[in-house]
Amino acid sequence: MSTKSGEFEGFNQRIADAMVASSEQGGGLPQYLGIHLREMTPGRLVATMDVRPELITPMGAVHGGVMAGFVDHCLGCVLYPLMKPGQWAATTEFKLNYLRAVRAGTLTAESTVLSMGRRSAVVRVDVRNDGTLACVAQGTLLVSDPPGAK
Numbered sequence: 174m175s176t177k178s179g180e181f182e183g184f185n186q187r188i189a190d191a192m193v194a195s196s197e198q199g200g201g202l203p204q205y206l207g208i209h210l211r212e213m214t215p216g217r218l219v220a221t222m223d224v225r226p227e228l229i230t231p232m233g234a235v236h237g238g239v240m241a242g243f244v245d246h247c248l249g250c251v252l253y254p255l256m257k258p259g260q261w262a263a264t265t266e267f268k269l270n271y272l273r274a275v276r277a278g279t280l281t282a283e284s285t286v287l288s289m290g291r292r293s294a295v296v297r298v299d300v301r302n303d304g305t306l307a308c309v310a311q312g313t314l315l316v317s318d319p320p321g322a323k
Contacts, residue, residue, distance in 0.1 A: 181215040181255050181286065189254040197221075201299035203246050206239065210250060219252035224277050224302075240300065240308055241269060243282060244283035248296045248312045250283040254269035259319040262294065266311030278303040292316055 195202070196210035199231070211221040220243075228239045245264055260309045281301045288295045293315055300308040 175247065175255060180234070183217040183255060183257075185254045186230075191255060191272050192250060195308050202242055206242055206246075208246055213251070213254055216255065216289075218247055218284040220247050220250070220282045220284070221252075222280045222282075224275060224280065227274070234276055235280075237269075237271060237291075240275070242260075243280060244269060244298045244300065244308065244310045245312075247282045247284040249272065251286055251313060252289070252294055252314060252316070253298055255286065255289060256316060259322065261317055261319075262314045263317065265293075265315050266312050267310055269308055269310040271308050273302070273305065275302045275307050279323070280307070287311075289316075 190213075193210045194215055196208065199208075206222055207225065208220055208222050210218065210220050222243050224235055228235050230236050243266065248264055248267060249262045257261065261294075279302070284296055284298045285292050286294060286296050293313060295311065295313055298310040299306060301308070
């Protein structure tokens with residue numbers, strides 16, 4: 174799916190636009206965390222999340238699981254405009270490096286697809302807290318066809 178120049182064939186702008194628009198009405202953990210997809214271009218996603226008091230630990234910083242949830246959501250979402258209709262992405266592993274405590278403000282994640290094949294993808298996510306790098310992550314995702322597809 175990716176070319177040697179790093180551009181992605183088959184990017185679906187309609188899907189990207191729909192995902193950005195619908196991120197305001199989503200459900201589940203992304204809605205609870207307050208994740209908003211802001212921009213999607215071929216192989217790149219920008220998302221934001223405001224730090225709220227209920228996401229802070231007794232030690233005064235965002236819980237690591239909150240950051241992991243934010244990163245995991247961004248790992249997968251960046252792939253959907255690149256996949257064939259009906260396919261889905263599932264994270265098989267990811268690693269986070271927490272670089273600084275996040276106590277307030279806004280988190281901005283930038284997801285970049287490093288490699289994408291027919292069955293798997295590798296994605297990097299850089300998370301900034303009000304402009305300062307707070308977390309870097311990289312993950313591998315399985316790209317699956319819908320049940321019954323050949």
